[in-house]
Amino acid sequence: MNWYCLIYILKFKVCVRRFIVDVSDRGDVVIAFHLCKGCELCVASCPANVLARGAALNRQGYYAVTYAGAGCRGCGICFYVCPEPGAITVRVRKGDDD
Numbered sequence: 001m002n003w004y005c006l007i008y009i010l011k012f013k014v015c016v017r018r019f020i021v022d023v024s025d026r027g028d029v030v031i032a033f034h035l036c037k038g039c040e041l042c043v044a045s046c047p048a049n050v051l052a053r054g055a056a057l058n059r060q061g062y063y064a065v066t067y068a069g070a071g072c073r074g075c076g077i078c079f080y081v082c083p084e085p086g087a088i089t090v091r092v093r094k095g096d097d098d
């Protein structure tokens with residue numbers, strides 16, 4: 001097993017742990033409106049259903065996703081599935097990640 005496999009396994013374990021435990025409203029989601037390509041992979045994979053397609057086109061001509069503003073579990077799945085670097089960021093609130 002190489003280092004990349006080990007890192008992905010560890011990331012996966014963290015995601016699963018955060019998904020199983022009740023961790024509602026644990027993260028802050030920031031979407032870079034003009035970087036999002038509107039692919040909606042994050043919308044489809046969010047276990048809390050707090051992401052949705054937005055109503056406004058960004059300067060690339062895509063409907064950027066929006067965050068509901070609350071209810072994020074901080075699992076990071078949206079971050080891992082997003083193909084656009086910097087389009088979506090999740091900050092787990094300090095003190096909640098133990």
Ligand code: SF4
Nearest residue numbers: 046072073075076078
């Ligand atoms: S981190 Fe992303 S995928 Fe996970 S609950 Fe929050 S918005 Fe949804």
Ligand code: SF4
Nearest residue numbers: 036037039040042082
């Ligand atoms: S996965 Fe990334 S690029 Fe695709 S809609 Fe979500 S934030 Fe935008």
